[in-house]
Amino acid sequence: MQLLKKLKKGSPGWYILTLVIIFFLLLPNFNIIINLFAEVSENWEHVREYLLINYFHNTLILILGSGFLSALLGAGLAWLIIAYDFPGRRFLNWALILPLAVPPYIGAYVYAGIFNFTGPVQRLLRNYFSITIEQRYFDLMNLRGAVFIYTIFLFPYVYLMTKAFLAKQSSSLLESSRLLGKSDYSIFLKIILPLSRGAIIAGSSLVIMEVLNDYGVVKYFGISTFTTAIFNSWFGMGDLATSVRLAVTAMLLIVVILFIEKLLRGGRKYSYSTSKLRPLRRRQLSGRSKFLAMFLSYSVFTVAFIIPMFQLIYWSILSRGGNFSEVLNHALTSFFTAAGAAAIIIIGAVIVANTARMSSKLIANILGRITILGYSIPGAVIAVGILLFMLQLDLLFDYLNLYFGIETNLVLSSTLLMLIFAYTVRFLGIAFNSVDSGYDKIGESYFEAARTLGKGVTTTFFKVDLPMLKPALLSGYLLVFIEVMKELPLTLILRPFNFDTLATRAFEYANDEMIYRAADLSLVLIIFSALAIYIITHQRRRRKNAAEN
């Protein structure tokens, strides 16, 4: 009876499917942890003694710097957009999410190009103003530059989270603070910031996860981090043992970060005692503050989206040289890979979310944690875990071959299947979160009503849950689609031979200093992602309008 109570209203099929999914999600991590006790190679001794401290140092500066700065930028802009009205606010409201469409590694080579000695900034200063400034003042290819790149292209995570949180706050909160004689400035510092701390930290930790995962920016800027080190030991030296060691060390770092995040968010959860909330009413800005607000938000948008776009278009025009078919080819590969992977991932996420919803809170929480685990672990680490697993499988097939004469030859390593498996491990959490919040919005009573009307769990799922979840499914699907489009480290390590996405090809061109050729590919990639963002934000708006009418 007690076990039944924990599983509550479930049906065994859903639990079995979920267990299978969870098993595969955890597999690469187990593989890494088990290998912790394997023999170490000479390389590892060298890495540990001379290089590890450097990796830690660089990684820490990158995550602390970009975590903090994107918190500042994201929370500030969210507050501006939610609490005030000024010309362009409606546009900026969603436009400030667009920088997410630009993968940081593309942003990195674009800005490095803009600021280098032959770039437009230096040329302008030299040719028109006859000012010569030493290049080192403009040098972006260092830790500071990387923090700048991460901040401007990843701050929308904090912006989105904080905005969603603030939109749910009551206006009486602000009104009473104003009546108590507080200025807007001190309301922001004393009320809004502490109140939205949880949302801001959740957003920053997403930024930190992305920074830890990144390979493109640090590689292009020549900064050594765990991810680049894993790449070097695997690609450069073919030393799996060392890359596993590095992966384990990186995972330890992540455990510490997750722990600190939990600590910072704290047990404090503020919520309202009444259910009737009046949403915040925006205050019309005028005069100087209006221009300041416009200037701030438009400059962020310009720096984080307009300038990179113009630079890419300019390069793309310069490169006119018949690589249209190449672009089309990679665009199709990228599109179908992302579309297919996102479909598989959303189906998996729906299965797990439906099971979580039928289970007790404890089990639901555990399921949520496990799905999001993959997102907290850098792609390079996941890749190592999956490689280990696939190599074991192939070894197994080899035995089969030996004893039963079944003809196999590295069937599974480096296939599209393995890559999609890796995407699933990494991105299932994103889809799960969308579906799960969709279930939250629907509530329990439709499900229960269908059950009392004589429908089982599975029939209810198809007839009631699925149609009502549609908007959440679409957002989840598109979010994963964008992530797979932009994905670099997993794809670079695990892709089959001759398999190139827009992301991998653009990165390789940029890395080989063939920036003009990377431009077309990057533009197509950004346009795909930007379109997906547009659909997500505007489907929400359409529904909101429908609800108001």
Next chain:
Amino acid sequence: MQLKISDLSFSYNKKEKVLNDFNLEINKGEVAALVGRSGSGKSTILRLTAGLEIPDSGRIEIAGKTVVDEQKFLAPEKRKVGMVFQDYALFPHLNVYQNISFGIDHLSKKKRKERTAELLELVNLAGFEKRYPHQLSGGQQQRIALARTLAPGPKLLLLDEPFSNLDTELRDKIRKELKSIIKEIGITTILVSHDKNDAEFMAEKEILLN
């Protein structure tokens, strides 16, 4: 005996018991009201009877058949218990006809049509088949929810706070209507209310919970 609850205990968490050895007997065709403050466990009794929650211990029998005890747990879809939810839970993506016929889709199309028309007649909303839930008033939504619940012919009707979402003017009218519908079909009913007046008006039997 249409419903027999014996020694039923239930808790949402380890700290506090919502129900402790609760007993209840309701005869066939009887209308009973569970009255009590919020948190007294009255809605929980409905949810346990419907199979939406699983008790810590105890037994529930419906029409002489055990639906839950120490060994057995019959899933809600197999209990033939109808429940009208406090927020009605009409499926927003289905129209009135589809909502009402949701629980009787094993019938032929013709039978389904007849049954739905009959029920709409019963709740005085004939001709509303094509409307969607958001196009109905609160009172109309409740009547559709009732029709949907009655459609499969449940052995037991559970009403969770049937008057809580209605304004005072409507309340009186709805109470009368609901009472006459229940009398007309003679179904065994348990309703939950925090208002003693509602309970007195509707029910032959009142059970106070504290």
